[in-house]
Amino acid sequence: MDIQIEYRTPYMVVYLSGEVDLHSSPSAREVILDCMKKKMPLLVDLSGVSYMDSSGVASLVEGYQAARKQSLDFALVAVAQSAMNVLKLARLDKVFPIHASLDDVV
Template sequence: MEYEVNTEDQYTIISLKGEVDLHYSPTARKQILKYLGNNNNVLVDLSGVEYIDSSGVASLVEGYQLAKENKLIFGLLKTSESAQHVLALARLDKIFPMFDSVAECVSKNTG
């Protein structure tokens, strides 16, 4: 797995690429919790994720819960087909806010 971190508007965007599995999910978790711990709104870009297992999903759930506790915004951005399938199986596609773009997230979270 590779990752890249960027900032756009008031969001930290963590872009994950490759496989988010038992071997790599601790890295994803660390990045998600690091930026949420600094009171940043976080969007996780899953467009480059080829595979995600339950440990990767657990990292996303933990980030979502921490954001909610701290009244921060946490969402998924451009979810790949394979990641979308796993999230749907776990019925988390109904829980996580999902956006096609940062602009869409901004428009839904302002006002």
């Protein structure tokens, strides 16, 4: 998995790519929660995700919960079909705000 962070005022954008699984999801979780400490709204771009398991989903849920506690926006952007399948299976596609592209939000 690869993680990149970009500032696109007023948002922080975390780009996840590759496999977000039991091995790599702790890194995703750490980055997402560290970004929440900056008290900025967060977008997580999943366009490059080739595989996501439940541990990856759990990392997103933790970030979403942390954002809600701080009254900050948290949304998923450009969700790859592989990740969307997992989100739909868990019915989280109804919970997370999901946008088709970064341009739709920024």
